[in-house]
Amino acid sequence: MKNPTTSMVLPEDIPLNLKVNGQNYHLKLQPWVSLLDALREHLQLTGTKKGCDHGQCGACTVLVDGVRINSCLTMAVMKDGAEITTIEGVAALSDQELHPLQQAFINHDAFQCGYCTPGQICSAIGLFNEGKAETLAEVQELMSGNICRCGAYKHINSAIMEVKGGQEHA
Ligand code: FES
Numbered sequence: 609m610k611n612p613t614t615s616m617v618l619p620e621d622i623p624l625n626l627k628v629n630g631q632n633y634h635l636k637l638q639p640w641v642s643l644l645d646a647l648r649e650h651l652q653l654t655g656t657k658k659g660c661d662h663g664q665c666g667a668c669t670v671l672v673d674g675v676r677i678n679s680c681l682t683m684a685v686m687k688d689g690a691e692i693t694t695i696e697g698v699a700a701l702s703d704q705e706l707h708p709l710q711q712a713f714i715n716h717d718a719f720q721c722g723y724c725t726p727g728q729i730c731s732a733i734g735l736f737n738e739g740k741a742e743t744l745a746e747v748q749e750l751m752s753g754n755i756c757r758c759g760a761y762k763h764i765n766s767a768i769m770e771v772k773g774g775q776e777h778a
């Protein structure tokens with residue numbers, strides 16, 4: 609496609625496959641579309657939130673092949689063939705109606721506006737998968753990329769520690 613103002617030739621859309629929450633999607637996207645925008649704008653999975661869009665708040669955290677990433681900093685085409693879990697799919701990681709972390713967030717009143725919550729929960733599941741954090745201080749350090757503007761950190765930490773006490777891996 610030609611851009612009439614600059615006469616530059618824009619790259620063609622690129623075909624890719626994403627498996628999101630167990631469902632296969634075949635997409636054709638411009639190479640600069642972030643994974644976050646692919647999820648929200650192309651797949652209408654709006655549970656993943658756009659906060660800063662610059663990798664600074666963690667609101668957009670999803671799991672890619674079990675690893676937590678900031679989806680705003682990741683081009684969708686880089687994840688061709690990947691398995692992605694968003695907040696809409698975390699319950700399916702457990703055999704319960706809600707993922708234990710979702711239930712723990714409710715138990716501990718770990719959200720106010722809820723905007724950061726999907727990213728917090730995905731990030732905490734990724735934290736469990738990493739198998740690193742043992743103490744509260746380590747959990748706080750390794751969750752520090754997830755900002756909560758409401759300041760619900762104390763309750764978020766309580767929810768994470770509750771689940772961490774009950775299971776090593778999500
Ligand atoms: S929206 Fe991705 S880190 Fe803030």
Ligand code: FES
Pocket residue numbers: 718719720721722723724725755756757758759760
């Ligand atoms: S609950 Fe409002 S930003 Fe975290």
